[in-house]
Amino acid sequence: MKHKVIxxxxxxxxxxxxxxxxxxxxxxxxxxxxxxxxxLTITTDVENYxxxxxxxxxxxxxxxxxxxxxxxxxxxxxxxxxxxxxxKQPFTVWANKEKYFSDTIIISTGASAxxxxxxxxxxxMGNGVSACATCDGFFFKDKKVxxxxxxxxxxxxxxxxTKFASExxxxxxxxxxxxxxxxxxxxxxxxxxxxxxxxxxxxxxxTEKNGVEFIEIENVLTNGISQLKCxxxxxxxxxxxxxxxxxxxxxxxxxxxxxxxxxxxYTNIEGVFACGDVQxxxxxxxxxAAGSGCMAAIDAERWLET
Ligand code: NAP
Numbered sequence: 001m002k003h004k005v006i007x008x009x010x011x012x013x014x015x016x017x018x019x020x021x022x023x024x025x026x027x028x029x030x031x032x033x034x035x036x037x038x039x040l041t042i043t044t045d046v047e048n049y050x051x052x053x054x055x056x057x058x059x060x061x062x063x064x065x066x067x068x069x070x071x072x073x074x075x076x077x078x079x080x081x082x083x084x085x086x087x088k089q090p091f092t093v094w095a096n097k098e099k100y101f102s103d104t105i106i107i108s109t110g111a112s113a114x115x116x117x118x119x120x121x122x123x124x125m126g127n128g129v130s131a132c133a134t135c136d137g138f139f140f141k142d143k144k145v146x147x148x149x150x151x152x153x154x155x156x157x158x159x160x161x162t163k164f165a166s167e168x169x170x171x172x173x174x175x176x177x178x179x180x181x182x183x184x185x186x187x188x189x190x191x192x193x194x195x196x197x198x199x200x201x202x203x204x205x206x207t208e209k210n211g212v213e214f215i216e217i218e219n220v221l222t223n224g225i226s227q228l229k230c231x232x233x234x235x236x237x238x239x240x241x242x243x244x245x246x247x248x249x250x251x252x253x254x255x256x257x258x259x260x261x262x263x264x265x266y267t268n269i270e271g272v273f274a275c276g277d278v279q280x281x282x283x284x285x286x287x288x289a290a291g292s293g294c295m296a297a298i299d300a301e302r303w304l305e306t
Contacts, residue, residue: 002090003029005300006102007074008081009242011038012286013276014108015065016293017300021106022072024301029102030069030076031095037062038110039277040286042132043156049286058134061286086249086269104271104300107246107258108293111239111277111284116148120204121235128212129204131235133157140232142166146215148201149236150174155183157236162192169228170195173220196228204233241278250274257281265296273299 005021007014010032021028035041040058047055066076077095085092090101113131115121121129130136133147137160145165147158150172158168170187175197177184187193198221205227206212214229241257243250251259251268258267258274265273275292277284 001101003027003100003102004304005029005104005106005297006091006093006100007031007106007108008084008093008245009033009038009108009110009276009278010036010066010076011040011062011108011110011276011289012065013110013278013289013293013296014038014106015062015069016290017106017108017275017297018069018074018076018293019065019072020294020297021300022069022074024297025073026301026304028069028074028106028297029100030074031081031093032076032078033109034080035110036076036078037066042134046286081245084245084249086246086272089271091271103304104273106265106293106296106300107250107267107272107274107278108276108289108296109242109245109278110289111241113235114238114240115235116201116237118201118204120206121233123208124204124206124212124233127208128206128231129233129235133160133234133236136232136234137161137164140165143231144169144229145232145234146171146201146228146230147234147236148172149238150176151178151236151238152180152183153238154236155179155187157234158187158193159183159190161234162190165192165232168193169230171199171201171217172197173200174198201233239277239284241281243278253281255281265292265299271300271303273303 004026005028007030043058045055079095081095083094093100144167203216258279273296275296276289
């Protein structure tokens, strides 16, 4: 059976595209991927999505997005796409050993947390090293933890971790912060949080059995190396777009983001559209992702009509 619209990815962008294309009677098929609901499902309070003056929990919001899409006829599959063929119409999508065909594809695969690239980080991931405070913070009750990064994510994770940890140290590689003033101030005013400036993590020491014991850090101004005792290390150093599936198949920029034609969701292939964080290295907000999901659904609908 051939679909009119297949949507790959289920964050605010993908599910908004699903709401709009379902309401246009296009019966979209959504592949939810390995993290159904996307990055908001691993966050707590969303305080800046318009319409929720008291905030809303990320997972709850994404459940509501999905329900709204399904109400209008979107079909959501909790499967991950393994391969796509965008060279001929209809496009082919492989998932769970099945083949699916579609006239249009909307890509909303989002972005994933970046890591430092240390061997020890890989070895201790899940055993003291984490990229998600919301998921793993609970395991660090009355412990000392480190958060790496100087953006909003680092401030948010550090503040959240103070609910559990006895002490949180933010390690940032320079003196200026990318974080917004309000989030930086909230972290700085928290008595459990301290900040180490001009510092990088050189190594993480510990064992899979006992978890993290200490980290080796370097002051980049003095090149002085020291050790910092801690029980956990949370990476909050940004994200990379999830575009492995489209490498060599679509035009990507130097950082791997899908290139869309300005002011639209059009990619370089007719009938393939992209929305959300997978094509946005600048704004990366739930509300901008949702807006671009709406654009992709409208672009796909108009493209199908012509
Ligand atoms: P980001 O703004 O790109 O910040 C990444 C931080 O990590 C920067 O401070 C960067 O340092 C540091 N970093 C990057 N690579 C590093 C490395 N290899 N070693 C050490 N440090 C490294 O990413 P983000 O904090 O994830 O935020 C992304 C977007 O989401 C932003 O637009 C942000 O506003 C938004 N966001 C919003 C909220 C909220 O409003 N509730 C929460 C989280 C995120 P440099 O500054 O030196 O480059």
